[in-house]
Amino acid sequence: MKKTIKKIVKKSADKPHFTAIATVMGKKYAAEGTTVSETISKLDVGNCKGKCILSVNNGEMTRERVLMPNTAFRLFSKSKMQREIALKQTSQLFF
16 A cells, blocks of 8 residues: 655745834834845935934844945935945945
8 A cells, every 4th residue: 555645835934024214314214125225225215414323124133223424325315326335335234
């Protein structure tokens, strides 16, 4: 008599979920995404002229960083080149 083996299919774990909160000049901006870079790029801070406190949460752990005004200005700039460079440098600070 043959034994039948049932294959157990594991459900893939949910994609990591990140939440970013930027505090600029007393105002809070929030965004969500699946990666740190995507989450930070979704933040819609119009004109950033001051220090920025950026906190990223992945569900279990929260990390906060204080960004100097020049980095914050580049991160939320309209120029694509400045934004991409600042985004790469900033996303390396988290996780």
